[in-house]
Amino acid sequence: MPSRTEQVIDALVVGAGFGGIYQTYALKRDGYNVRCVERAPTAGGVWYWNRYPGAMSDTESFLYRYSWDKEALQTYPWPNRYVTQPEILKYLNFIVDKHDLRKLMRFNTAMENATWDADLCVWKVICDTGDVFIAKYLITAMGGLSQAHFPNIQGINSFKGRLIHTQDWPDGIDLNGLNVGVIGSGSTGVQLMTAIAPEVKNLISFQRTPQHSVPSGQRPVSEEERKKINENYDNIYKQVWNSGAGFGVNESDRPMSSYPREERKKIFEGLWEQGNAFRFNLSKFNDISTNIETNRETCKFINEKIDQIVKDPRKANALKPTGLYNRRPLCDSGYYQIFNRDNVDIINLRETPIETIVPDGIRTSDGKVHELDVLIFATGFDAMEGAFTRTTIQGRDGKLMTDHWKNGPTSFLGVSMAGFPNLFMIFGPQGPMSNGATVVEVEANFIMKLIKHAESRSVSGEVVIEARPESEEKWREICDKEARSSILHNAPSSWIFGTNVPGRKPVVTFYFPGLKGWLEITKEETDLGFPSYT
Structure with a gap:
């Protein structure tokens, strides 16, 4: 020292x-x-x-x-x-x-x-x-x-390819043309897989617990939008300091039950098109995180969107959570759409768990070895x-x-x-x-x-x-x-x-x-x- x-x-x-x-x-x-x-x-x-x-x-x-x-x-x-x-x-x-x-x-x-x-x-x-x-x-x-949190998976040290955790991403790595596996489908995994799907040879998502995700609405901001925001920053922050979440979203004080049933889907469609997970969660219904029935209706809407977007029923079913919409709100820039690509697959670990990591990749409980050049852990913190x-x-x-x-x-x-x-x-x-x-x-x-x-x-x-x-x-x-x-x-x-x-x-x-x-x-x-x- x-x-x-x-x-x-x-x-x-x-x-x-x-x-x-x-x-x-x-x-x-x-x-x-x-x-x-x-x-x-x-x-x-x-x-x-x-x-x-x-x-x-x-x-x-x-x-x-x-x-x-x-x-x-x-x-x-x-x-x-x-x-x-x-x-x-x-x-x-x-x-x-x-x-x-x-x-x-x-x-x-x-x-x-x-x-x-x-x-x-x-x-x-x-x-x-x-x-x-x-x-x-x-x-x-x-x-x-x-x-970083690494899961305790048998055989992890035997893998002869490249092991990466998203929290410690190596400089200069090129995934182009490689077979890549990703463990983890939270916010990090969703962002990562959406970004790399077009460049890798094959991408496999090893997914234990799917989460509901909504569009982010990522897009360029016009000069006029920026000018309006700049002129209104005092009011923007006044609203932020008087909000619960602090995300610049006007947080609703109305429960879902206060809206007619036929109006709710229109509201959800508008929120989906507008984008942003926190806007989706907070701006129209105030009880998504506290009322079971409201939450189930929210899940139903997003699951229907997954069925509309993902053409392969097997992949769609794997991507649909079976529990409540009750974890960190996720948003994405085309996550569900990547599963329509021929080079992207998903393994439902609830049905076919990982048995062990082997030198060539991951062996699942059905005996199949999924060959990988790179294994990425998007397993959080x-x-x-x-x-x-x-x-x-x-x-x-x-x-x-x-x-x-x-x-x-x-x-x-x-x-x-x-x-x-x-x-x-x-x-x-x-x-x-x-x-x-x-x-x-x-x-x-x-x-x-x-x-x-x-x-x-x-x-x-x-x-x-x-x-x-x-x-x-x-x-x-x-x-x-x-x-x-x-x-x-x-x-x-x-x-x-x-x-x-x-x-x-x-x-x-x-x-x-x-x-x-x-x-x-x-x-x-x-x-x-x-x-x-x-």
Whole structure:
């Protein structure tokens, strides 16, 4: 290991994605001596690592950016309705350079361990480069979806072809003319397969749990549309901060039952044509995620669309979910259509499971070997706590974060934990279930208010901020109660509850009422002088 250099600073931010960039900016803006460490070679966070073909935000372009830089909101180019991974990465690095943040960032640098020193009231952070930071405040912004999850499949090490996880996409790989298999059909798998289907020799989707997907409506944005958005940004964000999901969609207050039955299909057809999964979910019916009958009618409509689009009944049946529309809303740019191609097939793992991976490909339970040159895992993430498994964090009295989370990750408001003073999280467990680009802003703003309040009360200059244990426990109970009102609570193998990783205890990882409810709670907490903290 290189010789260690020790830096005494006010705050260390870990991660330079959407959250880490803004937190670093906010601390710099307010006069703090701040540094940011990032394990990638540049800023971007998950948008650096997730470079797979077709990677795209499912939040529309006009909102998948920072609200606090109004000049960039109105002038930075985004030609299409949705931004792709290269565009997002370029935007984030533009913001870093515009606000002169790069000099505060240390790339190719990962936090290895962090220890709270109760005598000095500081965190001692050691990085894999040998750098040591002594920081009054430690803010993690490592991403809720940043640690790849590989399924435990027999024979995985015997495969003689190329194994790839979408979260670690290799530079320069050419799939043209190759036989490719994909395991996983969530948002990542849908985007990937839609993008690569025209270039590969053969594509096989090994699908265990199909999900409902609606069109994204990806298309160019005209100059007139952009001009109208630019002129209306104040009202757009006023609506966002007063919404649950924060996706710029006017969220309906009418249940499906309030519409005549003959009108509902027309509404669904209009939403399908308009595109966007969150608009489909939220803008006309307010009970798709809470009412079983409403959900079943939604599923029926999408399943009928699959039958209309996919010509081969066998493929169509494999693509149709048998459960409720109760997982992460997906949207696509022609996913179902690719299964009309002669070079694209699907294996229904509910009927014919994978028996083992063999040197030449995958053998299914019917004895057939599906020969592959490349096997791609689009199997998602070890959500929320996965990013923290890369490091060791010791709080008060040497308590390990892994012990604190032994029954599943918990927090207060998604940003703090009892027993871990002066440690704050961006996009931690039990934060608001909402558009990630808005969540990181409101959480960082709350953290700044909390720090400033504590410092204004300090006489000695020493500041120790810690969530009360009873506050964290009460917040967990609130999140559990809110989750039970949603049919998402019964979702099979959902990363939202950590159950996509075998052996994990189910735990609610979001505050389901979303942005508006969280902002109301944190405003009250702020106005009362942060009574949930010591």
